[in-house]
Amino acid sequence: MNESRHISTELSLSEAWKRVEGRVRTAVEDGSHPFRTVALATADKTGSPQQRMVILRNFTDDSVFTVFTDNRSDKVDQILENSSVSLLFYDADEKLQLRAAGKAVVIHDGEERMRYWNSRGSRNPYSYTSVVAPGTVIGHPREAYRWGEEAPSNFSLIKVEATWMEFLQLGGVRHIRAEKRIRQGVERIRWIAP
Ligand SMILES: Cc1cc2nc3c(=O)[nH]c(=O)nc-3n(C[C@H](O)[C@H](O)[C@H](O)COP(=O)(O)O)c2cc1C
Numbered sequence: 001m002n003e004s005r006h007i008s009t010e011l012s013l014s015e016a017w018k019r020v021e022g023r024v025r026t027a028v029e030d031g032s033h034p035f036r037t038v039a040l041a042t043a044d045k046t047g048s049p050q051q052r053m054v055i056l057r058n059f060t061d062d063s064v065f066t067v068f069t070d071n072r073s074d075k076v077d078q079i080l081e082n083s084s085v086s087l088l089f090y091d092a093d094e095k096l097q098l099r100a101a102g103k104a105v106v107i108h109d110g111e112e113r114m115r116y117w118n119s120r121g122s123r124n125p126y127s128y129t130s131v132v133a134p135g136t137v138i139g140h141p142r143e144a145y146r147w148g149e150e151a152p153s154n155f156s157l158i159k160v161e162a163t164w165m166e167f168l169q170l171g172g173v174r175h176i177r178a179e180k181r182i183r184q185g186v187e188r189i190r191w192i193a194p
Contacts (some may be wrong), residue, residue, distance in 0.1 A: 007096065007169040007176055013189050018177060020098060020167045023091065024059045034091040035098070039068065040158075041086045042078040042104075046170050050078060051088075054158075055117065063162045063182050065100065068116065071156040074132040079104045095170035102162040115145055117152045128154040168194060 003024075007016050027035035041051045054077065065087060069075060079085065083105065089098040107113050131146040138144055160168035162182065169176040175194035180187055 006094065006164075007167070007177060008171075009174070013178060015165075015170075016176070017180060017189055020096070021059075021062045022095065023077070023094070024065075024089070024098070027056055028059050032184060034093065035089045038065075038067075040075065040160075041088070042075050044074075044078055045081060047189040048159045050123065052077070055173070063102075065160040065162065066116075067158045067160075068092065068127075069106075069156050069158055070094060070128045070130075071106070071154045072135070074135050075158070076156060078104050087162075097168040097170075098165065099167075100160065100162040100165045102160055104158050104160045104162065105161060107157040112171050113131055113157050114152065114156065115155060117155055122148075128152070166192070 001186050005019065007019055011019065023033075024035055027033035030036065036056055037053050038056050039051050040054045041049050054067040054069065058064075059173055061068070083103045084101070085104040086099065086101040089100075090096070093123060126147055129147045129150060130144060131148055132138060133146045136144075149170060164179065164181055166179040167177065178193040179192050179194040180189045182188075
């Protein structure tokens with residue numbers, strides 16, 4: 001473990017948060033970073049939690065997480081019905097957990113979406129172009145292996161604007177935990193007993 005990047009009790013609260021957020025930004029650029037994959041939790045129409053892994057595509061303003069999805073997927077309907085979501089990251093090498101919660105929006109049109117579509121990594125002939133919509137019951141896995149022309153029609157962004165974030169740095173028995181609350185652009189950070 002690189003001690004200079006580690007969250008330690010020597011750091012101030014704001015320095016610790018800067019490091020955690022730096023990790024998230026690094027993950028956007030580094031496909032092998034543990035924070036690159038994140039569990040996204042939504043609520044289904046019965047109110048039950050539903051989680052799935054997604055890939056983190058961007059992290060902006062130290063609070064907005066962007067992921068890509070197929071607009072036909074269940075998570076999109078769930079977010080349209082209830083925009084409250086949470087995200088869960090874990091870096092096993094650094095023993096660092098990050099949780100975030102807030103409101104999600106699904107973006108299915110506009111210039112920003114096309115910018116992402118045209119950027120490296122999002123455009124792929126097998127992504128978002130399956131003939132059979134995600135979640136459809138099929139008789140055999142092979143039935144789903146048909147793709148239409150490469151087109152952005154099913155490509156959507158999910159942007160999660162966090163109003164609460166919390167990290168937990170494991171450290172033997174001396175763990176370090178802190179939260180951040182963001183209301184109307186104003187951040188409040190606090191240490192929390194682990
Ligand atoms: C490592 C990993 C990364 C994934 N990344 C994405 C992603 O970025 N976007 C996405 O929509 N689904 C992604 N998936 C698939 C989802 O976990 C999920 O199976 C799919 O989106 C359907 O979820 P839903 O029915 O809840 O909408 C990923 C799965 C794994 C295992």
